[in-house]
Amino acid sequence: MRDSDEGKIQAAVNKLMQPFQPNKREDEVVDREVIHTIRQRVEGWGQHATIITGRYGSGKSVALQEALRGVQGVFEHCVEDKGWKDALYKSLGVDGLGMLKEVLCEVGRKLQELDGVATQAPILVLDIPRETRKGMDLISILAKELSSDKRGAAAHVIVCASSAAMAMAFDAGGRQRQKDIWVGDLTDDEAERLLALHGHKEDWLQFTEECGLRALDLVSACERYTGPESLGTMKADMEQEARKEVKKFLLCEFQTLRGIIPAGSNILTALKTNRDSGDGQGVDEMSVGLGASPRDVTNWIREKDAHPVIWHLPDSKYRFASELHAKVAAEILDSQSQSSP
Structure with a gap:
């Protein structure tokens, strides 16, 4: 019976019907x-x-996992x-x-x-680590088939993409067929509570001032x-890394029919101007120039491992990855401007 189709289906159903247990205990989150x-x-x-995305380490x-704690009908799989x-x-x-569909x-x-369940739809979570470079085409097809099928959705597919490039590669039939949820940096209150969990309830502000809110x-x-x-040592290390990332990103260029587009320089300059104006909410893709799409830029960022900016998927805007990156970029751009004849 166990090796029959019915047995395999029942075993899988039993597995999914168990309440979901995150990797971390509830008191650790x-x-x-x-x-x-x-x-x-x-x-x-x-x-x-549903697409869950955000800056790496957010x-x-x-x-x-915490949102799904105790929810029945969940299966999580890592796309490696x-x-x-x-x-x-x-x-x-x-x-x-x-x-799988039968299950x-x-x-x-x-x-x-059942009464009192969080959802009456099974949930398939596909977790995509930062190291994964391929497979979003198949993920998109599966998500479309399971979550957007005209004959009735079979499951809620949730894609957790560590890389913005992978998140942008998702296409189950257009943006109207997906819900983007952005996980940003911690708020001050959230950071205070996180640091309290790690034994730094009294000096939490010193941590956030030196290390930010990621x-x-x-x-x-x-x-x-x-x-x-x-x-102080960690702050110096972070600033050194941010400076290296900004300098590397300034080299981001794309060859087009109209010539070379200095995408990195264009984006950083536009973001600095946006912050100097008092807005600080980011800039759209036209700040790069024609011929370099956000997908091109995010792929370059991932390949070169330089992350001074992020593409905020829900708002469709470039933003500085952090306050530290914004500060360093301003210093470098100002220095370049002063040294120019």
């Missing part, structure tokens, strides 16, 4: 507004895939290489897409019979902390 945003999307879902996976679909089927113990439909029926940086600072001087 700071409550964030974005967690509630994701949960609202889950509870109110009707159709189309806490996307943690926020998504081009063979991810076969790995997905193997991890669920099913023979292919047809059997999802059965899970959906079971969820609809979750990964603050956790790393706590792990490296040996005293106030260690924060």
Whole structure:
């Protein structure tokens, strides 16, 4: 029975019906507004895939997992290489897409019979690490088939993309067929609570002043902390890295029929002008010049490992990756301007 199709389907259904358990304990996670945003999307879902994106180290996976804590009908799979679909089927113990759909439909029926569940739709989470470079075409096709099928959506596909380039490569039939949720830096209140969890309730402000508000940086600072001087060392390291990234990004150029487009210089200059004007909300893709799309730029950023700017997918704008990158970029651009004849 266990090796029969019915047995495989039932085993997979049983696996999905278990309440989802995140990697971190609940008392290790700071409550964030974005967690509630994701949960609202889950509870109110009707159709189309959800894309979770944001700056590397902002806490996307943690926020998504926390939003799904205790939810039944969830299966999470890491997309590591081009063979991810076969790995997905193997991890669920099913023979292919047809059997996967049967599993999802059965899970959906079971969820609809239960009272008080967060959602009556099964959820397939596809987590795409920063190192993954290919596979978004197949992810897009699967998401379209499962979440936007004309005959009725079978599952809520949630794609958690560490790389903006991968997030932008997602296409299940246009932007109207996806919901973008951005995970940004921590707020001051969230940072204070995170640092309190790591034993720095009293001196949390010193951490944020030296290291900013990105979750990964603050956790790393706590792990490296040996005293106030260690924060200064980390700040110096971060500034050195930011300076290197800005200088590298200034070399970002694209050859077009009209000549070479200095995309990096154009974007940084436009962002600096935008901040100097008092707006600071970022600039659109036309700031780069014709011939260099955001997808081109984000691919370049990933390939060259230079991240002084981000493409904010929900707002369709370039923004500085952090206040530190903005500060360093302004210094470098001002220095170049002063040295020009």
